[in-house]
Amino acid sequence: MYLNILNRINIFDNYVLHSINKYLKNKYLDKLMPIVTAMGNVGIIWIAVAIILLLNRPYRTIGDIVILTLFVSTIVGEGIVKHIVKRIRPCNNGINIHLLISRPISYSFPSGHTSSSFAVAGVLSMYFHQYRIIFMSVAFLIALSRLYLYVHYPTDIIGGIIIGILCSKSVFIILNIISMQNIHVPYKIY
Template sequence: MRLKRLGEYDTDLFYRLNRLTANRQCRRVLWMSKTGDGYLYFVIGLLLWGFEREHGELFLYTALMAYALELPVYLVLKNIFKRPRPCDLLSNMFVHVTPSDKFSLPSGHTAAAWLMAYIVSYFYPDFALLAYSWATLIGLSRILLGVHYPFDVLAGMALGLTIAYSSIGLLA
């Protein structure tokens, strides 16, 4: 019964947030979501490795290990839960992007963004607020675009933080 209520709350919150994009182009939201596709992480890591001598190399190795751990865990969880995406299940909603796969739980974009935000904040604490704000916006963008429920985003955040924390514990 509680799980059913949680699911209803999750769906209701999804609708409330997703309706904010009604009849809009959502270019900025789509752009924000695309910054979480992964290319930016690699560029940041390479730039820090090349130009920042104090922490850059360890930052890159920690991030690479974290993503190497996060991706298989993310894929296993997607295939365990097999939660249909809201855009494939719900009506009266606004979809602004084609999802990259079939299932929604957890949000991979959110997991990767929070993983990067945690690692950035560990090595470069002055950028923590910026990194966490950016990760939050990526998660929100996935709901606004119609491809994830809020709980998917929270699960992605938890996955990213857990993997980042573990990776830092192993390497840093």
């Protein structure tokens, strides 16, 4: 039964990647998607947002939470889960494919770009409701770029989304527990 489930997951993953390659691949996206994915490299876009928040006194605490969430999602996704699952990336699976970016050397599941993007987008959406669609759209585009560039399977992206959301929720829960214990925390999370 376990092998049957894995087989179905592989069929789904390969079908989606094949469909993206067949129906979405074009010269314009070939230029755009490496740029979009670069925004997620080491969380650079989210670090930039955190720096902007940290430099703006009323938003410093939110900047701190963004950095903390990015750190937690990286440890969980890149540091722990990837090394437990050890899934080979689609571009390293014996298929001869021309990559538009450098070949990643880490494991595939979960997508670190996706988990960090959805973790931080979740935090930012809590504080800046009016921009929620923008934050989630950026996270989604970064995740989609990983599929388009053939460096992740769809289930890597789904896992990254789940881990990212769980990391952002966990950070809020931990900060609430700390603030309830009368430990000095300069903010209250709602």
